[in-house]
Amino acid sequence: MTRHTPELSVLGPATRVTGRINGAGGLRIEGAVKGDVNVQGETEIAEGGSLEGNVQGVALEIAGNLLGDARTEGAILVRSSAKVRGELRAAQVAIEPGARVSVRLETDFELDFGVAARRR
Amino acid sequence: MAGTVIGEGLTIEGDITGDEEIVIHGNLRGRLTTRDAVTVGSTAIVGADITGSSLSVAGQVTGDVTASERVDIQAGGKLVGDIKAARFTIADGASFKGNVDMEV
Numbered sequence: 001m002t003r004h005t006p007e008l009s010v011l012g013p014a015t016r017v018t019g020r021i022n023g024a025g026g027l028r029i030e031g032a033v034k035g036d037v038n039v040q041g042e043t044e045i046a047e048g049g050s051l052e053g054n055v056q057g058v059a060l061e062i063a064g065n066l067l068g069d070a071r072t073e074g075a076i077l078v079r080s081s082a083k084v085r086g087e088l089r090a091a092q093v094a095i096e097p098g099a100r101v102s103v104r105l106e107t108d109f110e111l112d113f114g115v116a117a118r119r120r
Numbered sequence: 121m122a123g124t125v126i127g128e129g130l131t132i133e134g135d136i137t138g139d140e141e142i143v144i145h146g147n148l149r150g151r152l153t154t155r156d157a158v159t160v161g162s163t164a165i166v167g168a169d170i171t172g173s174s175l176s177v178a179g180q181v182t183g184d185v186t187a188s189e190r191v192d193i194q195a196g197g198k199l200v201g202d203i204k205a206a207r208f209t210i211a212d213g214a215s216f217k218g219n220v221d222m223e224v
Binding site for chain 2: 007009019024
């Protein structure tokens with residue numbers, strides 16, 4: 001992610017936010033946020049960053065710490081450096097080896113047991 | 121390079137504290153405290169008390185400002201609130217309403 005597009009917001013490593021974050025554009029959290037995040041864009045919790053609160057957005061990448069529930073239209077990617085506790089709901093969820101997660105996971109899909117199951 | 125950038129479409133309701141430069145192009149309601157410079161861009165709307173080393177305003181700010189170095193209101197900028205700073209400039213085309221304390 002580049003830092004200088006006007007649509008992208010960056011909360012730096014020495015920045016702490018307590019409160020609600022809403023709006024459009026991408027958001028990269030390198031510092032500490034306590035509160036809910038609801039953005040029409042991609043949210044990234046960078047390594048060393050932390051979020052205590054719920055996330056709603058288009059997509060989410062977690063390389064830092066998340067304590068709270070996340071719900072996205074697109075994918076949630078949990079990087080190997082991440083620590084996550086909460087509920088993840090997304091179209092797709094990927095968790096890299098090494099990530100520390102204690103989550104309830106929900107993705108949208110249908111199980112197809114095919115003809116064999118229907119025959120009984 | 122700014123440590124923290126609040127993009128044009130983003131709204132933060134709450135407190136921001138930090139030790140790094142903060143640039144705001146979006147909206148902020150609450151309180152902002154940093155030891156570094158604060159820049160309020162032309163698209164920004166800020167309703168917050170601001171504490172920082174310096175403040176540059178090209179957008180709209182409503183709130184009291186305390187700066188250890190300076191406050192500059194740029195052309196097109198608007199600031200409503202009391203200012204406490206050693207140095208203070210208001211550019212041609214800027215608006216300001218409030219008290220100024222230069223600690224003389």
